[in-house]
Amino acid sequence: MSHKHKFTLKRKFVHEQICPKEMFDPKSFRRVKSGEHRITVGCPRGKYSARVERCRVGLKTQNLLHPVSHFKEKFPSKYKKLEKGKPVMLGSSVVRHYCPV
Numbered sequence: 001m002s003h004k005h006k007f008t009l010k011r012k013f014v015h016e017q018i019c020p021k022e023m024f025d026p027k028s029f030r031r032v033k034s035g036e037h038r039i040t041v042g043c044p045r046g047k048y049s050a051r052v053e054r055c056r057v058g059l060k061t062q063n064l065l066h067p068v069s070h071f072k073e074k075f076p077s078k079y080k081k082l083e084k085g086k087p088v089m090l091g092s093s094v095v096r097h098y099c100p101v
Contacts, residue, residue: 006089009082013038013065024062028055038065 006017021029024042027050032039040063043055072079078088 006087007071007078007082008087009068009079009085012068014068014071014079014082016064016066018061018063021062024060028059029062030059036067036070039063040065 008015008017021042023045025045025048028043028048030041032041039061041059042062043059044057047057048055068079071082075088081088
């Protein structure tokens with residue numbers, strides 16, 4: 001299955017959607033800080049045990065938050081589109097490693 005990363009500009013961060021949030025259990029989301037970046041992780045739907053509040057298969061990446069300055073530097077032409085309110089899509093073969101499909 002082929003996925004694309006969807007980028008949107010929100011306040012101080014550019015949000016990169018790795019997988020749709022519907023693929024995860026709603027009670028399992030956590031936000032992790034990595035340097036200036038933020039990573040939203042969650043447990044794939046059906047794999048979260050609410051009783052012990054643990055994921056049986058390990059957390060997967062759902063969303064990456066890049067600082068605006070980092071994204072501007074790495075993708076200047078894409079950032080201009082985001083500033084105009086247009087969502088940006090970038091294809092990637094790496095996504096299969098993150099998406100629990």
